[in-house]
Amino acid sequence: MNPLLAQFLAEAADLLTSVDEGLLQLERDPGDPELVNEVFRAAHTFKGSSGLFDFPELTRLTHAAEDLLDAVRSGRLALDSGMTDDLLAAFDLIRGWLAHVTTHEQLPATAGPAAQSLITKLRGPLGGEQPTPGDTAGAAVPAAVSDQAPEWLDVFDTDWLENTASWLVTTSATMRFARYTPDEGCFFRAEDPLHLVSQVPALAGLGLIQPFEWPPAETYDEYQCLIGFVLATRAAVGELNHLFRYVPDQVEVVELDGAAIRRHLSGEEPPAPPVEAAAQAVVQSQTENLELARDAYAILAAAQRSLTAESPSGARLSSVAHSVAAAAAALGVPAETVEADVEALTARVTTLLAETPVTPEEPPPVAPPPPVERAPADRARTDDPGGQVGTRILKVDQEKVDHLMELVGELNVAKNGLTFLADAAEEEFGSRVLGRRIKDQYSGLHRIAEELQAAVMDVRMLPLSVAFSRFPRLIRDLSRRLDKTVELVTEGDDTMADKDVIEALGDPLVHLVRNSLDHGIETPAERVAAGKAPAARITLTAVADGDAVIVEIADDGRGIDPDKVKRKAYEKGLISEDELEALTETDAVDLIFRPGFSTADQVSDLSGRGVGMDAVRASVEKLGGTVTMRSQPGRGTSTRLRLPLSMAVTQVMVVSVAGQRFGIPVDLVVETVRVPAAEIGRVLHQDVVVLRGEVVPVIDLARVLDMPWTPEPAADQRVLIVSLHGQRVGLLVEQFHREVDVILKPMEGLLAYAGEFSGTALLGDGLVLLVLNMKEVLSLAARTQ
Numbered sequence: 001m002n003p004l005l006a007q008f009l010a011e012a013a014d015l016l017t018s019v020d021e022g023l024l025q026l027e028r029d030p031g032d033p034e035l036v037n038e039v040f041r042a043a044h045t046f047k048g049s050s051g052l053f054d055f056p057e058l059t060r061l062t063h064a065a066e067d068l069l070d071a072v073r074s075g076r077l078a079l080d081s082g083m084t085d086d087l088l089a090a091f092d093l094i095r096g097w098l099a100h101v102t103t104h105e106q107l108p109a110t111a112g113p114a115a116q117s118l119i120t121k122l123r124g125p126l127g128g129e130q131p132t133p134g135d136t137a138g139a140a141v142p143a144a145v146s147d148q149a150p151e152w153l154d155v156f157d158t159d160w161l162e163n164t165a166s167w168l169v170t171t172s173a174t175m176r177f178a179r180y181t182p183d184e185g186c187f188f189r190a191e192d193p194l195h196l197v198s199q200v201p202a203l204a205g206l207g208l209i210q211p212f213e214w215p216p217a218e219t220y221d222e223y224q225c226l227i228g229f230v231l232a233t234r235a236a237v238g239e240l241n242h243l244f245r246y247v248p249d250q251v252e253v254v255e256l257d258g259a260a261i262r263r264h265l266s267g268e269e270p271p272a273p274p275v276e277a278a279a280q281a282v283v284q285s286q287t288e289n290l291e292l293a294r295d296a297y298a299i300l301a302a303a304q305r306s307l308t309a310e311s312p313s314g315a316r317l318s319s320v321a322h323s324v325a326a327a328a329a330a331l332g333v334p335a336e337t338v339e340a341d342v343e344a345l346t347a348r349v350t351t352l353l354a355e356t357p358v359t360p361e362e363p364p365p366v367a368p369p370p371p372v373e374r375a376p377a378d379r380a381r382t383d384d385p386g387g388q389v390g391t392r393i394l395k396v397d398q399e400k401v402d403h404l405m406e407l408v409g410e411l412n413v414a415k416n417g418l419t420f421l422a423d424a425a426e427e428e429f430g431s432r433v434l435g436r437r438i439k440d441q442y443s444g445l446h447r448i449a450e451e452l453q454a455a456v457m458d459v460r461m462l463p464l465s466v467a468f469s470r471f472p473r474l475i476r477d478l479s480r481r482l483d484k485t486v487e488l489v490t491e492g493d494d495t496m497a498d499k500d501v502i503e504a505l506g507d508p509l510v511h512l513v514r515n516s517l518d519h520g521i522e523t524p525a526e527r528v529a530a531g532k533a534p535a536a537r538i539t540l541t542a543v544a545d546g547d548a549v550i551v552e553i554a555d556d557g558r559g560i561d562p563d564k565v566k567r568k569a570y571e572k573g574l575i576s577e578d579e580l581e582a583l584t585e586t587d588a589v590d591l592i593f594r595p596g597f598s599t600a601d602q603v604s605d606l607s608g609r610g611v612g613m614d615a616v617r618a619s620v621e622k623l624g625g626t627v628t629m630r631s632q633p634g635r636g637t638s639t640r641l642r643l644p645l646s647m648a649v650t651q652v653m654v655v656s657v658a659g660q661r662f663g664i665p666v667d668l669v670v671e672t673v674r675v676p677a678a679e680i681g682r683v684l685h686q687d688v689v690v691l692r693g694e695v696v697p698v699i700d701l702a703r704v705l706d707m708p709w710t711p712e713p714a715a716d717q718r719v720l721i722v723s724l725h726g727q728r729v730g731l732l733v734e735q736f737h738r739e740v741d742v743i744l745k746p747m748e749g750l751l752a753y754a755g756e757f758s759g760t761a762l763l764g765d766g767l768v769l770l771v772l773n774m775k776e777v778l779s780l781a782a783r784t785q
Contacts, residue, residue: 005105008049010395012098015049017469018042019091023084024472030079040069044246048191057111058097064122065090070245077125081480086121088473093118145174146254149264152179155207155230161261164204164232168258175204176237178253180244181228188223191247197229201239205232398499401459408453409649409743413762415449416740418442420765453741457498457646464542464551465493467502471513475538478517485524485535486517492542497549498646504623505551505643508616512553512639513538515613520557520637530634532556547645548625548667554638560631562588569594589631593617621775624650624665626725650744652761652771654737655720657702658709661737663761663771670721670728672736677717689719689730696721698730699781705756709734724774744771756780 022039029035047062065087071077093114100108153161168175178200182193197206209228214220233240237253244251418438426435468490479486497505516538524534541552562585569575569591575583583591595614617627625643644650644667652663673691680689680698687698698719702709711717711732719730742761747754758773 002105005053005101008053009098009102011049012046015042015046016091016095016098019046020088020473021469023087024476026079027081027084027476033073036069036073036079040066040073043069055097055101055107057107057115058094061090061094061115061119061122064119066246067126068122071126083125086118090118090122145257145260147260149256149260150177150179150252150254152209152230153177153261153264155209156205156232158265160205161265165258165261165265168256168261170258172257174255174257175232175234176240176253176255177230177232178240178244178251179209179228179230180247180251181209182225182247182250184224184226186225186247193225193229196243196247197231199243200231200233200235202234203231204234207231396459401456405456405460406743408449408456411449412453412741412743415442415445416763417765418445453649457649460499460646461496462499462502463493464495464497464502464549465490467505467509468493468540468542470506471509471540474510474513475517478514479521482517482521483523484517484521486521487535487537489537489539490541491539493540495542495544495549496645497643501549501623501643501646504619505641508619508641509540509551509553511613511616516553516555516557516637520555520559522558526558530558544645545642547651549643549645551641551643552638553641554636556636559633559635559637560589560592560629561633565589565591589629592629593627624667628726649741650761650771651739651741652769653720653739654769655701655731655733656735656737657705657733658707659734660707661763661767661769662701663740663742663769664720664722664731664774665771666739668722668724668774670723673719673721673730674716675719677711677713677715680717687732691721694728696728696730698732699778700732701777702732702734704777704781704784722774724778729778742769742771 019039019042022035022042026032026035026039043062043066047059047066050058050062068077068083068087072079072083077083097107097111100106164175167173180193180197182191186193207230209230211226214226237255240251240253241248419442422435422438422442425431425438471490472488475486475488521536521538522530522532527534527536537556539552539554541554543550562583565588566575566580566583569588570577570580574591574594592613593616620627620641620643623643625641627639627641629637629639631637651666653666653669654661654663656662675689680687682688683695687700688695689698690696711734718733718736720733720736721728721730723729740763742763744759744761746759747757751757755776756773757770759771761769761771763769
C-alpha cells in the first residue's frame with residue numbers, strides 16, 4: 001500500500017471519531033461555538049487529506065457535509081436532529097468506504113449513487129444542490145464595482161496594469177483582483193495555498209507578497225507560510241467566494257474597471273459621490289433622531305467639500321445647502337422643491353445640533369496601509385522556550401507490539417530455565433558454588449525481565465474510554481428508534497486495561513447496553529406514570545481492582561421480575577417444575593444467562609431470539625473473567641464484569657496428576673488443602689468434603705481427564721479448591737507446584753477440539769504446560785458421574 005495512503009487511513013480513524021463525538025455533543029449543546037469549530041476543523045482536515053487521492057465521491061460527500069457544518073458555524077442554520085442524522089450517516093458511509101479502501105485501495109463500485117443520495121440530503125437545508133465552481137458565474141450576484149483600487153495592486157507590473165486598464169476601458173468590462181494572505185500555520189490544517197491559487201479560474205495575473213524582512217537562516221522555519229498572493233482573474237466574484245469559502249478571513253476581493261486602475265496609476269483621488277445621491281441622502285435624513293441628524297450634517301459637509309472646492313473649510317451650513325440646491329437644479333430637479341426641502345432640513349438640523357453641539361471635523365489624512373498582520377501559527381515556534389515542539393506520542397503498528405510481547409514471553413521461559421540449571425549443577429555435578437552463581441545471575445535477569453515485561457504491558461494498555469466511545473452513538477440511535485429518552489453517564493473511563501481485553505469487551509458491552517435499552521428502560525410515559533423522570537439513565541463504570549478491572553453497566557429501568565423469569569424458563573423447558581418452586585430470586589435472575597432464554601414476547605431485530613446474554617457470559621469467561629447481575633424490580637438492573645487486566649500474560653497454579661503437569665488460572669483458585677482420606681465422604685454418588693461447615697464437592701481430576709492414577713487410600717489427599725460462578729469445587733490432584741506467569745497459546749490444529757484445555761504454555765525446563773478450561777472440565781465431570 002502507498003505509505004501516504006496508509007498514513008491517511010490511520011489519521012482518518014481519529015478524525016472520524018472526533019466528528020462523531022462532536023456531533024453527539026452538539027446535539028445536546030447546539031449553542032457551543034467552540035464545539036462547532038472543532039467538528040468543522042476535523043471535517044475540514046479530513047477533506048483536505050482526502051483530496052490527495054483519487055476518491056472523487058468521498059471528496060464530494062465530505063464537501064457537502066463541510067458546507068452544512070460551515071452554515072451551522074456561521075449561524076445561518078441551527079443544527080437539529082435531522083441534520084445530525086444525515087451528517088452521522090455520511091461519515092458512517094465514509095467509514096465503510098475506508099474499510100474497503102484498506103483492502104482494495106479504491107472506493108467500492110456503489111460509492112457514486114450512495115454519495116449522491118446523501119449529498120442531496122445534506123444540501124437540502126442549504127437550499128438544494130449547490131452549483132459547481134464552473135457554474136457559479138452565472139448564478140452569482142454581481143458585486144458593485146469599486147471606485148478606488150487598493151494599495152496592494154502595486155504588486156503587479158505597471159505596464160501590465162496599464163495594458164489591462166486600456167483593454168477594460170475599451171470593452172467596458174471589469175476584472176476581479178484578490179489578495180490572499182495564508183495563515184502561517186496553514187500547512188498543519190491540511191491547507192495548500194499554492195494548490196488553492198492554482199485552482200483560480202481564468203487567471204490573468206499573479207504576484208507575490210513577500211515579508212518585509214526574511215528571518216535569518218538559523219531561525220528560518222520551512223513549515224511556516226510567509227508569503228501572500230495577489231491575483232487578477234476574469235472569473236466572477238461568486239466563483240472566488242466559492243473557491244476560498246474555507247478561508248474567507250484570509251482573502252480580500254475587489255472588482256475594478258479600467259478607470260479605477262488608471263486613477264490608481266496616476267495617483268488621482270476617486271470622484272465624489274454623485275450630487276443626486278447626496279441630495280437624496282440629505283432629503284431622506286429628515287428625522288427626529290439626533291443620530292440621523294448628525295449623519296445628515298456630515299453628508300452636507302461632504303457635499304460642501306466636493307461641490308464648492310473654492311469655499312474655505314468650515315463654511316457655514318447655509319452655503320452648503322444652497323450649493324446642493326444649485327447642483328440639484330442643474331440635474332433637472334425643480335429649484336423650488338429642492339430649495340424648500342433643503343431650507344426645512346437646514347432649519348431642523350440647526351435646531352437639533354444647537355441642543356447637542358457637534359463640531360464637524362475635517363477627515364484625517366489617509367495613512368498608508370499597515371503591514372499585513374498574519375494570524376499566529378497553530379504550533380509553537382522553536383525559539384519559544386515555553387512552547388512544545390512536536391509531539392512525544394509515537395504510533396506503532398499493533399503487530400510489532402504483539403511480537404515484542406512474544407519475545408518477552410520467550411525471555412521469561414529462558415530465564416526460568418536457569419533455576420533448573422542451578423539445581424542440575426548442585427545435584428548432578430556437585431558444585432554448590434556454581435549453583436549459587438547461576439541463581440545470582442537468575443535474580444538479576446529476573447528483575448530485568450520483569451521490568452521489561454511491565455514496560456511492554458504498559459505499551460499494550462489502553463483506557464476503557466476506547467471501549468466506551470461507541471456507546472453515545474449506539475444509545476442515541478437505539479433510543480430514537482425505540483422512542484425512549486436515555487442519558488448516558490460514563491465513569492472511570494480512564495481506567496487502563498490490556499488492548500486485547502478492551503477489544504474483546506466490545507461485543508459483550510453492546511449486548512448488555514442493547515438489552516438495557518430494549519428490556520430495562522421504559523418509555524417516557526411509563527416512567528412518568530411510575531413516578532420517575534422521563535429521561536432514563538444508563539451508567540457505564542470502570543474501576544481497577546488489583547490485577548483485574550471491573551466494568552459495570554447499570555440502568556434505572558423497570559428491573560427484572562424473578563417470577564416472570566422463572567415462568568419463561570419453565571415454559572421454554574430450561575428448568576423443571578421442582579426447580580421452579582425452589583429457585584431463589586438471585587438464582588432466578590441468573591437464568592437469563594441460560595442459552596435460549598428470552599423474556600421478549602415478540603422477536604425483533606434487537607432481541608427475542610434467545611441469544612445475547614449467554615454469549616456475554618461465554619465471551620467474558622473466555623477472557624478469564626466473570627459476570628454477575630443484580631436487579632430490583634422497579635429500580636433497575638446492574639451487570640458487573642470482572643476481567644483480568646491483561647490477556648498477554650496469565651498467572652497459573654501448576655498442579656500434577658499422574659506425573660503430568662497442568663495449569664489452573666490463579667483467579668479461580670481459592671485455596672489448597674490437605675485432607676485426611678477418611679474425611680472425604682460420598683453423597684449421592686459424589687465425593688464431598690466439609691470445610692469450615694461448608695460441603696464442597698470433590699472431583700477426581702485424573703478420572704475426568706482419563707489418566708491412569710489412583711491416590712493412596714491411607715495418605716492425606718491434596719485438594720485444590722476453585723470457585724466458578726460462585727460455586728466452590730475441590731479438585732483431587734497428586735501434587736501442588738508453584739505459581740508461574742506464562743504466555744498462553746491457544747489450542748490450534750489437531751488439538752483445537754479439546755475444549756477442556758484453554759491453551760498451552762512453555763515452562764522453563766522445556767516442558768509444555770496444558771492450562772485447563774475449568775468450565776469445560778466441570779461440565780465433563782458432570783457427564784462422567
